[in-house]
Amino acid sequence: MLMAVVLTLISPTDAVLPGFLGRANYAATLKRLNLVDPDLVQRIHDGDGPKPLTCSSLLEARHTRQTRLEAGQPVHVRVTGLTPAVSAALSAALLDSPPKTWELDGHLFHVQETTCNPERHPWGGCNTYEALAEAQLSRQAPPDRQVTLEFASPTAFKSKGMTVPIPMPGLVFGSLVERWNSFSPMVLNPEMRRYGEEVMAISRYRLASRPVEHKNRSLRVGGLGQVTYVALAGDRYWLGVMHMLADFAFYSGVGAQTAIGMGQARRTR
Structure with a gap:
């Protein structure tokens, strides 16, 4: 649930x-x-x-x-x-x-x-993992190759020991598939992260950087705004997973520190 x-x-x-x-x-x-x-x-x-x-x-x-x-x-x-x-x-x-x-x-x-x-x-x-999956993976119409996410609070990622304040495709969809597989009864192929890195690109964006103050007055910078992602290739399964994870972002958040307000995100149509 x-x-x-x-x-x-x-x-x-x-x-x-x-x-x-x-x-x-x-x-x-x-x-x-x-x-x-x-x-x-x-x-x-x-x-x-x-x-x-x-x-x-x-x-x-x-x-x-x-x-x-x-x-x-x-x-x-x-x-x-x-x-x-x-x-x-x-x-x-x-x-x-x-x-x-x-x-x-x-x-x-x-x-x-x-x-x-x-x-x-x-x-x-309210939703379920099963309903999110069924809505995208069982649809008859070919999935759109583009999806747009709104990052409504500063969004950042931990990657190779650094904080990355830009929602790159591999980081976004890697974060989402990790959360899905952590909590869903339905496990997805973790290669979705590599799919995001190698097959997906940013086609449009409107982003601003915003600092967030954490403990001890330390700052973490995150990206705020909208990004449209496009899949340059992929069959119905991978495109369906892309859209399903975009819907899941509404509940899961994206990136680091989502429990304390960062990474609030949702799909826009």
Whole structure:
């Protein structure tokens, strides 16, 4: 089960907060999940490799050093679950029994609404790995050779000991296939990373670099914007996987530090 829950938050006062609140939202999410399943929270905290959830910064963030809030102004954060256990815990903690308040960096918001209904907010949704696969791999029409991704928060990758702030095809689809194979009951060919490196190219892009402040005031730069990828070759299977992973990005995020707000992404049509 894949789930994306959006929380509508209302600040009771004017406030100035840090420009990036992904880590604060991660802390608030684990605190809430701890009321439902403490063992799950401990496994998430201690686990190596990709985390089975993502937590956004404010979806309205302009990715500047500070975020200014007005009293009564609605803002939104988002949490996604990539496994049945995490999605079930998110449903119990946020949808079945919505919190009344949500704390980010010491500032207490009122929670106006929680939803996973995309008709209520375009960043909400529910799906399954099986449905994503069936939608692309069993379709009769030939798949399009192009796909466009929106990177809605700074996106970066770890590669050969370096941080790469540009969403190159091999890095993007390698990251997505790694997450898919970490959490899905259906395993994909890991050669998708090599397919992205050798067969896919960027045909259009509109990107800006944005720094994200982490612990100890260290900065990590990521790319923000839209990129259109094109497959220069490939049969129906590889093109179907390309589109399926592009849909999966909505839930999984892309690249490094997705649990604390980086790499929020979605396909655009």
